[in-house]
Amino acid sequence: MQKPLHEAVDNDPSRASPARPSPGPLKDGFLAAWPICLSYLPLGLAFGVTAAQAGFTLLEIGLMSLIVYGGAAQFIAVSMMAGQAPLPAVIATSSLVNLRYLLMSSALAAHLKRLNKAGLCLFASGITDGTFLVNISRFAAGGWDSGRGLAVNHIPQLAWVLGSVLGASLGQAVPAGAAGLDFALPALFISLLVSQAKSPASILTAISAGLAALVFSRVLPGQAYVLLGAAAGATLGRAFLSIGGKGR
Amino acid sequence: MSIRPDILVLIVGLGLVAYLLRFLPFLVLAARPAPAWLARWLDFIPTAILGAILIPTLLTNPSTREIGLFQPRFLAALPCLAVAWRTKSMALTVLAGMAAYWLAGRWV
Numbered sequence: 001m002q003k004p005l006h007e008a009v010d011n012d013p014s015r016a017s018p019a020r021p022s023p024g025p026l027k028d029g030f031l032a033a034w035p036i037c038l039s040y041l042p043l044g045l046a047f048g049v050t051a052a053q054a055g056f057t058l059l060e061i062g063l064m065s066l067i068v069y070g071g072a073a074q075f076i077a078v079s080m081m082a083g084q085a086p087l088p089a090v091i092a093t094s095s096l097v098n099l100r101y102l103l104m105s106s107a108l109a110a111h112l113k114r115l116n117k118a119g120l121c122l123f124a125s126g127i128t129d130g131t132f133l134v135n136i137s138r139f140a141a142g143g144w145d146s147g148r149g150l151a152v153n154h155i156p157q158l159a160w161v162l163g164s165v166l167g168a169s170l171g172q173a174v175p176a177g178a179a180g181l182d183f184a185l186p187a188l189f190i191s192l193l194v195s196q197a198k199s200p201a202s203i204l205t206a207i208s209a210g211l212a213a214l215v216f217s218r219v220l221p222g223q224a225y226v227l228l229g230a231a232a233g234a235t236l237g238r239a240f241l242s243i244g245g246k247g248r
Numbered sequence: 249m250s251i252r253p254d255i256l257v258l259i260v261g262l263g264l265v266a267y268l269l270r271f272l273p274f275l276v277l278a279a280r281p282a283p284a285w286l287a288r289w290l291d292f293i294p295t296a297i298l299g300a301i302l303i304p305t306l307l308t309n310p311s312t313r314e315i316g317l318f319q320p321r322f323l324a325a326l327p328c329l330a331v332a333w334r335t336k337s338m339a340l341t342v343l344a345g346m347a348a349y350w351l352a353g354r355w356v
Contacts, residue, residue: 035342060255067263077262087258095265100297105273107293110282112274120278124271129301136294180346180353186321187328187345189302193295194332194341202295209296210303214315217304229300234292 029151032138036130036152037159039185042174043071044163050075052168054082065164069157070128072097072223097223103230104132111139115146126153129226130185137192201241209233320356324349 044065051061056078068074077094085093104127112123123146131153138144138152167173174181197203213229220228282290306325307315316322328345335341 032338035338038342038346056255057250057252060251060259063251064259064262067259068266070266073262073266077258081255081258087254087261090258091261091265094262095269098266098269101266101269102273103293103297105270106277106282107290109274109277110287110290113278120274121271124274125267127270129297133294133298133301140294180324180348180350183321183324183328183345183349184342186302186305186325187342187349188338189298189305190325190328190345191332191338191341193298193302194329195336196295196298202292205292205295206299207303209299213300214304214307217308217313218315225304226297226300229304230293230296233296233299234289237292237296238289 025145025147025151028148030155032134032148033131033152033155035184035188036134036156038181039130040156040160041163042181044160045167046173047071047074048164048167049171049173051078051164052171054078056168058165058168061168062161062165065161069125069160070098076222100227100230101127103227107136108132111136112146119146123150123153126150126157128156130188131156133189133192137196201237201244204240205233205237208236318356320349320352323352323356
């Protein structure tokens with residue numbers, strides 16, 4: 001088995017002392033998720049503006065952000081609708097970018113064994129790139145549970161819906177590059193990567209997945225490159241561990 | 249303020265597909281845990297997804313889709329990586345990254 005993280009990113013409640021009283025899932029969730037919100041709020045604004053320009057009503061925009069909760073799929077859907085594409089084609093094409101959720105949920109499942117059916121149903125609705133990556137590294141680090149995971153899933157959802165509705169009603173997005181907001185999510189991912197890249201196998205996995213994704217992104221349309229690049233990188237990392245040795 | 253019927257179908261359709269893709273693995277793996285070979289492969293998935301999202305983001309220009317090192321995102325990633333390495337702090341890394349990106353955007 002790969003040894004995942006040895007350290008939490010920070011604010012890990014388990015590290016201070018095992019007996020420390022918990023400050024509550026909402027607070028922990030917020031402390032882990034605020035960089036995601038920092039990114040989803042302006043992204044939501046941009047989506048709201050784009051969708052309103054394409055003729056979507058405020059209610060449609062808010063409902064779509066609440067129910068779909070996926071930036072890439074929503075942007076694609078709105079631009080295809082604006083181009084008068086047939087509905088089944090819009091749904092099929094936009095949903096392709098969501099195929100990567102299959103991998104994310106599969107990886108999360110092992111950490112959610114103690115969650116009941118209703119909890120799983122709710123948890124599933126909040127999985128995005130950002131919330132998945134934060135939750136999975138917190139789970140691996142320990143001191144994390146499904147309540148905190150739910151907070152990480154759904155606090156950014158509020159930011160996403162709020163941003164979309166504001167963008168739709170104000171018609172005003174945050175200018176590109178303002179206050180470095182565009183980089184909040186990549187910076188969060190860099191911090192997660194540094195905390196995960198502990199073993200040669202995990203470093204090899206990240207780099208090979210990234211390079212494979214880069215190649216796929218040149219030859220494939222849309223965002224299929226994330227799924228294929230990740231599958232290639234994980235396979236290589238796993239193979240390296242099998243060949244390279246028993247010592248992790 | 250209203251919802252057109254075809255847009256409602258769109259929203260429900262998109263939402264249903266997105267939801268099923270997120271939920272079906274839970275359903276399958278709750279009934280029967282992943283076999284050992286799959287579980288070992290899935291152990292690598294978080295790191296792999298991180299690399300697969302991050303590296304194209306940093307090296308590809310979002311508007312032209314050109315690959316290159318001399319662009320704000322990659323330039324901002326370097327100090328951001330250094331801060332992440334030194335401090336191991338998520339908050340400092342995110343703030344440093346945003347500041348570096350903002351600065352890089354003014355020069356490049």
